[in-house]
Amino acid sequence: MAGTDRFSFEKLFAKNAPVGAKTSFRRPKYDFAVAYPDPDTLPLEGLANAMRTALERDGKELSYYPDYVGLLSLRELIADKLVRDRNMKITAEDVVITSGSGEAISMIIQSLTDPGDVVITEEFLYLGTLRQMRRYSADVVGVKCDDDGMIPEELEATLNRLKGEGKRVKYLYTIPTFQNPLGWTMTLKRRKSMLEIAGSHGIPIFEDDCYVDLRFGGEDVTSIHSLDDSGQVIYVGSFSKIIAPGARMGYMVAPEELTLRAMSFKGGGGTNQLAAMAIEEYLKHEMYQHIDEQNRSLIVKRDAMLASLGENFGDTAKWAIPQGGLCVWLEFPEGTDLAAVQEQSFAEGVGYYNGTQFSPEGRGANFARLCYGHPSPEMVYEGVSELARVLERHGVIKP
Ligand SMILES: Cc1ncc(COP(=O)(O)O)c(C=O)c1O
Structure with a gap:
C-alpha cells in the first residue's frame, strides 16, 4: 500500500509559473462589480432555435476537431x-x-512581451488585460486621459521620457469605445493623433473594441484599425456583451506575422465549435434587431443608475453620462478610500470595484466603477442608494 505522505509538486513548478487563483465571481444582492450584459435580453430562444438548425444541417462536422482559427462561416x-x-x-x-x-x-500579450518590456495603456484599464500584462512581467505605464480619450501631449511626453530612459515600448493598448472603466469614447481627432504619434515612434496599437455595439447615444466613431494603412493596428472584439460571456466567444484581427506567433499560444484544440455554430446561425438573421433590443433595455438601467446617483451622491461624487457600454465611473474627493471598504460592501450586499484595481500604478482609491447591465432597473436604483448607506455606515462618506 502506498505511504500516507501526499505527493508534492513544490519543487517541480516551472520558474515562470506564478500562483493563480481559483476565483469565482461573487454574486452580491446588488451586483455592480462585473460588466455583465442584461440577463433578460439574452437571446436564449433565438440561440436554441439556431442551435437546432445548425446541428441538423452541419452537426456531423462536430466529429472533427475544429479549425484552429475557428468556424469559417462565423469568421465570414x-x-x-x-x-x-x-x-x-x-x-x-x-x-x-x-x-x-x-x-x-x-x-497577443504573450507574443509581444518579454519581462520588463514597457507597455502603454490608458491611466485606468480593463483589469483582465492589466492582469495578463503583469502575468508576463510587462512594465505597464498609464497615460493621462480626459473625456476625449488619451491626451496626445501626455502620450508624446511619456514616449519621449521612456526613450530618454533607454526603455523600449512594445505596444500601446487602448479601449477607444466606451472605455472600461472610464466610459468615454475617443474622438476621431484623438484616434488619428494616437495613430500618428505611435507610428512616429514605431509602436503598434492594440485596439480592444469590446463594447462598440452597446451604443445608445452619441455618434459612432470609426475604428483606429480603419484609419491605418500600414498594418500597425491589432484589433480584438467579443461576443460576450452582445451574446453572453458564458458563450466564451471572441476574435482577433492582426497582421499575418503576428497571428502566426499568437497561434502558438492558443491551446485546447481550437475554440468551441458548438457555440460558434449557434452564434453564427443566430446572428446572421437577428444581430442588429437583438442589439437594438439590448440597448433599449440598457438605457433604462443607465437612467435608473444616474437618477439614483443624483439622489444619493449628488453632493459627494462626480460622474459623466455614458452614451453606451455597461458602466459609470464615479469620482469621489481625493482622500476618499473606497478600496478599504470594498470587501465589507460585498459582504453587506453591494458589489463594486474601486479604481486601484484598474490602475497600473495601483492608484485611484477615490474612484469606483459601477456596472448597470445585470440588475433590473429597480435593483439598480435601490442598490445605488444601498451603496450610499454602506459607505456612510463605514464612515467613507458623510450622511
Ligand atoms: C475592455 C474589455 N476587453 C475584453 C474583455 C474580455 O471579454 P471576453 O473575454 O469575455 O470576450 C472585457 C470584459 O469585460 C473588457 O471589458
Missing part, C-alpha cells in the same frame, strides 16, 4: 460586420476566433 460573419460597422479592410482570412476576447488578448 465577423469580417462582414467589421467591414460594415468598423470600416475595416479585411476578409475572413484575417480573423481568428478565440475563447472570449480575453484569450486573444492573452495570446
Whole structure:
C-alpha cells in the first residue's frame, strides 16, 4: 500500500509559473462589480432555435476537431460586420476566433512581451488585460486621459521620457469605445493623433473594441484599425456583451506575422465549435434587431443608475453620462478610500470595484466603477442608494 505522505509538486513548478487563483465571481444582492450584459435580453430562444438548425444541417462536422482559427462561416460573419460597422479592410482570412476576447488578448500579450518590456495603456484599464500584462512581467505605464480619450501631449511626453530612459515600448493598448472603466469614447481627432504619434515612434496599437455595439447615444466613431494603412493596428472584439460571456466567444484581427506567433499560444484544440455554430446561425438573421433590443433595455438601467446617483451622491461624487457600454465611473474627493471598504460592501450586499484595481500604478482609491447591465432597473436604483448607506455606515462618506 502506498505511504500516507501526499505527493508534492513544490519543487517541480516551472520558474515562470506564478500562483493563480481559483476565483469565482461573487454574486452580491446588488451586483455592480462585473460588466455583465442584461440577463433578460439574452437571446436564449433565438440561440436554441439556431442551435437546432445548425446541428441538423452541419452537426456531423462536430466529429472533427475544429479549425484552429475557428468556424469559417462565423469568421465570414465577423469580417462582414467589421467591414460594415468598423470600416475595416479585411476578409475572413484575417480573423481568428478565440475563447472570449480575453484569450486573444492573452495570446497577443504573450507574443509581444518579454519581462520588463514597457507597455502603454490608458491611466485606468480593463483589469483582465492589466492582469495578463503583469502575468508576463510587462512594465505597464498609464497615460493621462480626459473625456476625449488619451491626451496626445501626455502620450508624446511619456514616449519621449521612456526613450530618454533607454526603455523600449512594445505596444500601446487602448479601449477607444466606451472605455472600461472610464466610459468615454475617443474622438476621431484623438484616434488619428494616437495613430500618428505611435507610428512616429514605431509602436503598434492594440485596439480592444469590446463594447462598440452597446451604443445608445452619441455618434459612432470609426475604428483606429480603419484609419491605418500600414498594418500597425491589432484589433480584438467579443461576443460576450452582445451574446453572453458564458458563450466564451471572441476574435482577433492582426497582421499575418503576428497571428502566426499568437497561434502558438492558443491551446485546447481550437475554440468551441458548438457555440460558434449557434452564434453564427443566430446572428446572421437577428444581430442588429437583438442589439437594438439590448440597448433599449440598457438605457433604462443607465437612467435608473444616474437618477439614483443624483439622489444619493449628488453632493459627494462626480460622474459623466455614458452614451453606451455597461458602466459609470464615479469620482469621489481625493482622500476618499473606497478600496478599504470594498470587501465589507460585498459582504453587506453591494458589489463594486474601486479604481486601484484598474490602475497600473495601483492608484485611484477615490474612484469606483459601477456596472448597470445585470440588475433590473429597480435593483439598480435601490442598490445605488444601498451603496450610499454602506459607505456612510463605514464612515467613507458623510450622511
Ligand atoms: C475592455 C474589455 N476587453 C475584453 C474583455 C474580455 O471579454 P471576453 O473575454 O469575455 O470576450 C472585457 C470584459 O469585460 C473588457 O471589458
